[in-house]
Amino acid sequence: MFNKVKKLILAFIILIIFYVSIAMEHHQMKQITSEIMINDPWIRLAPTNASVLGLFMQINNNTNHDIKLLYVNAGDYKRIELHRTVAQNDMMKMVKQEFMIIPAKGKLYLKPGSWHIMLISPTLVLHKGDIVMIELIFDNGLTKIVYAEVRTGKKTIDNHHSIMHE
Template identity: 55%
Template sequence: MFNKIKTMLLMFIALISFNATFALNNQLGNITIDDPWVRSAPPNAPILGAFMEIFNHSDGDIKLLSANTNGYKRLELHKTVPQDGMMKMIKQDFMLISAHSKLTLKPGSWHIMMIKPNEVPREGDSVAIKLVFDNGLSKTIYAKVRKEGVMDHKKMIHHQH
């Protein structure tokens, strides 16, 4: 009798674990990342930018709360906005990805600012970045370091660094 109860209890625990794993994988499937990349920079660059498209396939809004990686002092979520004839980078508490839509992180707009690298990655390298969302999920992406159009940094104002 005891063995039968024990077996049933183990089967119940296994079923609950399977359902929790399936639900977690299903939620992760609601967030997809396309074309993650980091702009290549000179070896002494104090700041780099990471860019990508984040797709939210769910029925509800999702917030990107933070990003982190090894080898940098910190990563911050930023948005570039025009102000007084200049482009100003403003630190954000989160990035909202509306239901059934995408958020494009690109130069001169939304981006992840990568501050004070221990070593600047070279073109062709990949940088692992962990994205943390408000639904308790996180996703590690691998952003390829590459060249992209040149921005005029003389017109940029960097805040909160």
């Protein structure tokens, strides 16, 4: 009978260790995924023959250090680039960026006429309401999957022809 009690106590201890490890893993996963929060990812609807689409969102950094967005993956585009629109000689110019910094405890707004992601040479025609899976890769090793809705967007730059790409 004493052996049965020892086995029961041992089984109970193993069960407690198992539940504690699951709880700790869940807590760590929650902390990791909440370091970076993505809000309102969307792709601007473009004509069917458009060779470039804009991807926009808000990225929140909940950590105490700056984090860089390094890469973006989406399967249906030949190339994806990080861009920023800047004023230069009374013209708006889109300049390719190596990365985007999300400041510690801050936000980065990707929006038309500012920071944005260029989806270049789509292999599919997108329609309003379509959902596109996007993978964001950060310098801290974190990867986020977001689902961007295709929708119409208000033009923020009056003369699109005055925007140049670099």
